[in-house]
Amino acid sequence: MAVQTVATPTVDLGPAAALSCRECGHRVPLGPVFACEECFGPLEIAYDFSAYDTDKLRARIESGPANIWRYAPLLPVPADVADKPNLNPGWTPLVKADRLARELGVTGGLFVKDDSGNPTHSFKDRVVAQALEAARAFGFTTLSCSSTGNLAGAVGAAAARAGLRSCVFIPHDLEQGKVVMAAVYGGELVGIEGNYDDVNRFCSELIGDPAGEGWGFVNVNLRPYYAEGSKTLAYEICEQLGWKLPDQLVVPIASGSQLTKIDKGLKELIALGLVEDKPYKIFGAQAEGCSPVSAAFKAGHDVVRPQKPDTIAKSLAIGNPADGPYVLDIARRTGGAVEDVTDPQIVDAIKLLARTEGIFAETAGGVTVGVTRKLIESGALDPSLTTVVLNTGDGLKTLDAVAGTGLTATIRPNLDSFREAGLA
Amino acid sequence: MAVQTVATPTVDLGPAAALSCRECGHRVPLGPVFACEECFGPLEIAYDFSAYDTDKLRARIESGPANIWRYAPLLPVPADVADKPNLNPGWTPLVKADRLARELGVTGGLFVKDDSGNPTHSFKDRVVAQALEAARAFGFTTLSCSSTGNLAGAVGAAAARAGLRSCVFIPHDLEQGKVVMAAVYGGELVGIEGNYDDVNRFCSELIGDPAGEGWGFVNVNLRPYYAEGSKTLAYEICEQLGWKLPDQLVVPIASGSQLTKIDKGLKELIALGLVEDKPYKIFGAQAEGCSPVSAAFKAGHDVVRPQKPDTIAKSLAIGNPADGPYVLDIARRTGGAVEDVTDPQIVDAIKLLARTEGIFAETAGGVTVGVTRKLIESGALDPSLTTVVLNTGDGLKTLDAVAGTGLTATIRPNLDSFREAGLA
Numbered sequence: 001m002a003v004q005t006v007a008t009p010t011v012d013l014g015p016a017a018a019l020s021c022r023e024c025g026h027r028v029p030l031g032p033v034f035a036c037e038e039c040f041g042p043l044e045i046a047y048d049f050s051a052y053d054t055d056k057l058r059a060r061i062e063s064g065p066a067n068i069w070r071y072a073p074l075l076p077v078p079a080d081v082a083d084k085p086n087l088n089p090g091w092t093p094l095v096k097a098d099r100l101a102r103e104l105g106v107t108g109g110l111f112v113k114d115d116s117g118n119p120t121h122s123f124k125d126r127v128v129a130q131a132l133e134a135a136r137a138f139g140f141t142t143l144s145c146s147s148t149g150n151l152a153g154a155v156g157a158a159a160a161r162a163g164l165r166s167c168v169f170i171p172h173d174l175e176q177g178k179v180v181m182a183a184v185y186g187g188e189l190v191g192i193e194g195n196y197d198d199v200n201r202f203c204s205e206l207i208g209d210p211a212g213e214g215w216g217f218v219n220v221n222l223r224p225y226y227a228e229g230s231k232t233l234a235y236e237i238c239e240q241l242g243w244k245l246p247d248q249l250v251v252p253i254a255s256g257s258q259l260t261k262i263d264k265g266l267k268e269l270i271a272l273g274l275v276e277d278k279p280y281k282i283f284g285a286q287a288e289g290c291s292p293v294s295a296a297f298k299a300g301h302d303v304v305r306p307q308k309p310d311t312i313a314k315s316l317a318i319g320n321p322a323d324g325p326y327v328l329d330i331a332r333r334t335g336g337a338v339e340d341v342t343d344p345q346i347v348d349a350i351k352l353l354a355r356t357e358g359i360f361a362e363t364a365g366g367v368t369v370g371v372t373r374k375l376i377e378s379g380a381l382d383p384s385l386t387t388v389v390l391n392t393g394d395g396l397k398t399l400d401a402v403a404g405t406g407l408t409a410t411i412r413p414n415l416d417s418f419r420e421a422g423l424a
Numbered sequence: 425m426a427v428q429t430v431a432t433p434t435v436d437l438g439p440a441a442a443l444s445c446r447e448c449g450h451r452v453p454l455g456p457v458f459a460c461e462e463c464f465g466p467l468e469i470a471y472d473f474s475a476y477d478t479d480k481l482r483a484r485i486e487s488g489p490a491n492i493w494r495y496a497p498l499l500p501v502p503a504d505v506a507d508k509p510n511l512n513p514g515w516t517p518l519v520k521a522d523r524l525a526r527e528l529g530v531t532g533g534l535f536v537k538d539d540s541g542n543p544t545h546s547f548k549d550r551v552v553a554q555a556l557e558a559a560r561a562f563g564f565t566t567l568s569c570s571s572t573g574n575l576a577g578a579v580g581a582a583a584a585r586a587g588l589r590s591c592v593f594i595p596h597d598l599e600q601g602k603v604v605m606a607a608v609y610g611g612e613l614v615g616i617e618g619n620y621d622d623v624n625r626f627c628s629e630l631i632g633d634p635a636g637e638g639w640g641f642v643n644v645n646l647r648p649y650y651a652e653g654s655k656t657l658a659y660e661i662c663e664q665l666g667w668k669l670p671d672q673l674v675v676p677i678a679s680g681s682q683l684t685k686i687d688k689g690l691k692e693l694i695a696l697g698l699v700e701d702k703p704y705k706i707f708g709a710q711a712e713g714c715s716p717v718s719a720a721f722k723a724g725h726d727v728v729r730p731q732k733p734d735t736i737a738k739s740l741a742i743g744n745p746a747d748g749p750y751v752l753d754i755a756r757r758t759g760g761a762v763e764d765v766t767d768p769q770i771v772d773a774i775k776l777l778a779r780t781e782g783i784f785a786e787t788a789g790g791v792t793v794g795v796t797r798k799l800i801e802s803g804a805l806d807p808s809l810t811t812v813v814l815n816t817g818d819g820l821k822t823l824d825a826v827a828g829t830g831l832t833a834t835i836r837p838n839l840d841s842f843r844e845a846g847l848a
Contacts, residue, residue, distance in 0.1 A: 066490045085522065088517060096509075098509065099584075117543070119541070120782075120784070158782060160523075160780065161781055161782035167847065176830075179831060180826055180827060181784075181820065181823070184774070184778045184784050184819060185782060185784070186778060188832045188833070188847065190847065191831045192834075198837040205838070205839060211839060211848040354581075354584065354608045355584055355609060355610030356584065358511055358543070358580070358581030358582060359543075360581070360605070396545070396818070397820065402604055405607040406604070406613070407596070407603060407607070407614065408607075408614065409614045409615070410596045410615040410616075411614060411616060411617070412616075412617050413625060414629070415629060415630065415635060418626075423612065
């Protein structure tokens with residue numbers, strides 16, 4: 001493959017030691033590859049953390065910058081990553097959501113991990129930041145992806161800051177607002193005459209062609225690095241809880257990668273002695289209009305049957321989620337569950353979160369809050385335990401979902417009109 | 425006035441000792457008043473910082489939370505402010521903008537203070553957070569304001585988190601997107617049949633009426649407290665520079681309050697010994713379509729002649745800026761200047777900042793970056809000195825400004841089409 005020619009044998013990606021197949025364990029050197037040559041299973045990063053002393057590591061993290069690079073010793077990035085131009089995402093607020101807790105009947109402590117505070121206002125900045133470091137390590141000069149939303153902006157912005165070329169592929173008929181959000185960073189934004197599947201097929205073709213040489217597709221040939229960014233959500237949640245594991249986490253499912261990497265991050269913290277080894281439950285959240293993992297969970301299946309997405313939660317609308325089986329395994333192993341909510345329930349949950357905590361979430365945040373409510377009602381989630389709900393994006397990007405929200409009254413500019421409207 | 429009935433004689437607002445008239449120095453106890461009873465001059469907070477030891481204060485700040493409450497000892501808030509439910513804004517990135525610096529020819533170090541990272545994505549969260557504490561101290565139960573944009577969302581969100589009622593007044597014919605952004609937090613959002621001036625007149629009427637009892641209008645009867653929030657921009661910039669004053673700052677001008685409070689904050693840091701006492705220059709930035717302060721500066725006037733605003737920079741479109749004369753004084757005293765740019769220059773500057781640094785600014789950020797470029801070209805701003813440019817809001821809120829941005833190419837989903845488009 002053309003991309004392998006740009007791989008160098010001795011890349012410095014900090015504690016990342018090799019790529020390891022999630023299915024068969026086969027190891028290969030670090031490089032821009034994503035599938036096992038033995039069994040076609042997904043490759044992920046294998047680390048060497050053996051030199052770390054727990055107390056020294058904790059102190060090093062706590063004295064680090066207020067972004068994801070405080071966890072550089074646990075990520076596939078060089079030690080000097082914070083000195084390089086990048087968007088420095090992360091260290092977003094973990095909001096103690098007491099008013100939401102009262103509405104939902106949670107008594108054990110409810111927290112919202114609000115990733116809308118990231119530079120381009122979604123969790124994608126976390127994963128793209130890892131892919132950027134891998135791209136630099138492998139000598140790539142173009143950062144690329146296929147996207148219909150958050151990822152396009154995250155890649156465009158990260159490449160702009162780093163001074164790399166970016167080329168983002170989107171369906172040619174995307175809404176104008178989304179096009180603007182991605183185009184403003186000045187990279188190449190290419191419309192593909194076709195649907196999202198056509199865009200993805202074309203990107204895979206490009207990676208295997210000499211024309212794709214020097215191109216880092218963040219979620220394809222750089223996927224093993226990219227995916228590790230989601231571990232930082234687990235690290236931050238535990239550190240912000242005072243180096244404690246939450247009892248329960250509610251995580252949205254698109255490809256399922258985020259949920260599996262959060263589980264990986266929590267297990268790493270336990271293994272490193274940074275948190276006490278105790279049980280935790282991970283719950284997955286989907287929209288009913290794209291709920292292949294939830295359907296499989298409820299049916300007791302180990303495999304996920306693809307669906308054709310039809311939901312307002314576009315950022316979660318992956319009908320054939322690559323990490324679906326791993327998500328099922330984690331939910332079952334930890335005693336969690338996978339649940340889904342309807343589009344109207346998503347909208348209600350967005351409004352509930354905004355009204356109680358002043359957090360305006362995108363549709364994916366409506367999915368997790370809505371699923372949390374449903375899981376409490378069904379008894380699957382224990383309201384007497386510490387619970388963390390993820391909001392992975394910003395309501396400003398999905399304004400259409402709450403377009404029905406409007407003025408509560410219209411009055412003439414005088415006190416009589418004010419009183420007549422019952423506002424006094 | 426009705427509002428005075430809810431003022432308590434012994435409010436705890438930390439180091440805030442009294443209100444002091446900016447014009448005649450007359451002092452009155454802390455309360456929800458904003459104009460001097462002697463001369464009608466604006467009241468501002470007078471502090472008692474006499475007990476502070478410099479080293480202990482610095483250490484206390486540095487060990488504080490990663491938000492504005494690290495500066496609680498310097499703000500009109502109770503010492504336990506961080507424990508109360510609020511949006512915890514601030515500690516936004518100070519981005520070393522090396523690529524923008526190269527484009528502008530700045531060699532002395534260029535930084536962008538990016539306030540789009542605040543909870544509702546504008547600097548307004550800083551000022552509303554102060555007003556919220558004052559509202560709690562004075563026993564107000566409704567948080568209110570007149571607004572056409574950023575402030576509406578900031579007030580709605582802050583009140584939601586705090587569990588206060590909010591009632592925001594806007595012109596009834598505002599664009600639907602802006603209505604949604606303000607309405608989603610579930611407070612009362614009242615459309616006034618009239619223009620923005622009518623809205624403001626009505627709010628003043630309401631404050632003087634029994635119907636307004638218990639209402640805190642963040643930028644009217646709580647304005648002395650509210651305005652202090654802008655000092656945190658000065659504090660953060662200096663601390664993020666390693667407790668150093670920048671040589672030059674470029675600050676947008678709407679009412680002019682932000683610029684005057686940044687100057688106040690810098691002077692406080694010098695007086696407290698937290699930074700070295702050395703000269704700094706403050707530059708004000710306006711849009712040509714609303715440039716009353718810039719016009720007065722260039723004409724050598726001490727007073728500001730009101731203008732009728734006509735610019736895409738809506739968040740700066742105050743035709744009769746209350747703090748205009750103070751801005752003129754500061755720009756002249758520090759050796760700065762006030763400059764303005766056209767709407768096309770604002771759009772160009774938004775794109776320049778996005779393309780070089782991956783920061784998508786609202787129109788106000790286009791104004792400061794555009795003015796910086798113009799000031800360098802005219803020689804007013806020295807490119808060999810350390811310069812900080814403020815971005816006070818988020819491009820997602822003013823998408824219309826860059827609506828012309830779009831696809832760089834449209835291709836069919838195959839490699840031949842890709843090559844024909846010259847993308848390889």
